[in-house]
């Protein structure tokens with residue numbers, strides 16, 4: 206499969222954030238702030254590129270935004286009133302500086318910088334063809350294929366070349382691109398990954414989530430529409446839709462887990478939707494108990510919804526340490542598992558003798574649930590019931606979320622009864638797929654043209670998956686990449 210994360214992580218990880226500013230003399234500083242608000246979407250690396258009207262300037266680094274972009278001299282070295290940036294959690298290409306975005310190239314049309322959230326599901330095939338025709342890749346990232354497609358396009362103008370490139374690309378992409386002709390923001394025809402537009406004084410802003418607009422003090426104008434390209438040149442804003450229109454399929458997991466709860470996604474408050482999923486879960490899977498306890502942080506809104514609907518008191522029965530590093534940066538099984546223990550601890554005084562309902566947003570490999578159920582038992586819980594605010598995650602994502610291969614997903618290996626035994630819970634239930642759609646305001650999931658991408662629950666992928674269906678393995682891809690660098 207496409208994912209090449211070196212740590213073979215046990216989690217379903219976030220999926221990159223992009224941020225762009227056009228028309229502010231503090232462009233790079235605003236991008237640094239915006240990226241900071243999007244840090245939850247990618248912690249491996251961060252980068253910013255600016256354009257001063259004549260030259261492009263880039264700073265890219267491994268690690269977090271804070272620590273890399275919090276010094277004056279770094280921001281001063283990124284002059285100009287146009288800038289874009291990226292926080293990365295890799296889906297294709299290793300965690301190394303050469304893959305950190307924005308990627309940049311000097312093309313016949315001038316400089317070209319690109320920041321991408323998503324994953325191109327035919328990147329390997331495109332890359333093989335491009336290399337055969339003489340392209341020399343600088344990275345192992347899927348995103349670089351777009352640059353080569355623009356560079357080798359037979360069209361004349363930059364815009365035509367860019368559209369020609371996008372028409373060859375399959376999968377998910379929300380892009381912020383910088384060229385001497387202006388900034389271009391676009392979403393793939395299905396709008397799988399999010400992208401919004403905002404305004405701050407005279408400046409136009411693009412961001413993966415509205416929370417990043419809030420943080421810089423910008424107003425939310427609207428979402429970039431699926432299949433739409435918005436071009437900002439000075440004060441002029443143009444919108445074009447060069448693709449045949451398709452029914453949109455935004456990623457439903459944004460509401461379940463990825464987006465920050467204080468973001469508005471597709472005109473719906475993420476927090477409100479998460480509470481509604483929790484309430485739906487209480488309706489579908491009630492249980493007699495004394496306490497509703499969230500698995501912090503991401504399980505909190507759903508647990509509030511479950512508690513309000515069921516009338517069972519909500520309590521903080523698990524306290525999360527905010528000082529422990531993320532588990533993915535601790536390679537090696539032993540240390541990683543220790544990391545999970547360090548992150549959560551039972552609030553013992555509350556738990557003893559109680560029948561508890563634990564609410565989390567998802568189960569991927571089951572590591573968290575297994576640990577937390579045991580933690581409740583060790584703290585003296587009389588009964589431990591687990592409720593999950595998404596359907597069982599049975600399939601991998603090929604659209605910009607780093608998931609373990611499906612054989613490592615707990616729900617791929619076991620049915621709900623098997624999973625209940627595995628995590629040693631007294632009971633375990635997941636919200637139904639129709640229940641999830643209900644929480645998003647739909648009557649149920651439509652069998653034909655469902656409103657969202659929900660492939661990791663249903664296996665119903667909304668695009669072809671050329672590379673996945675191909676026989677080329679990730680190792681072969683890495684070899685191919687090495688040969689051209």
Ligand SMILES: O=P(O)(O)OC[C@H]1O[C@H](OP(=O)(O)OP(=O)(O)O)[C@H](O)[C@@H]1O
Nearest residue numbers: 215501502503567568569570571572573
């Ligand atoms: O079944 P698993 O493989 O353990 O994965 C599922 C867990 O991973 C995520 O939390 P995570 O700890 O990544 O971060 P969070 O603090 O954002 O909830 C998710 O919220 C679940 O709790």
Ligand SMILES: NC(=O)CC[C@H](N)C(=O)O
Nearest residue numbers: 220221296297322323605
């Ligand atoms: N998670 C993402 O959106 C990753 C973007 C791109 N596919 C990369 O690996 O760099």
Ligand code: SF4
Nearest residue numbers: 456602658659660661
């Ligand atoms: S497969 Fe799952 S995580 Fe990936 S885009 Fe679709 S719904 Fe989102």
Ligand SMILES: [Mg+2]
Nearest residue numbers: 501502503504
């Ligand atoms: Mg969690």
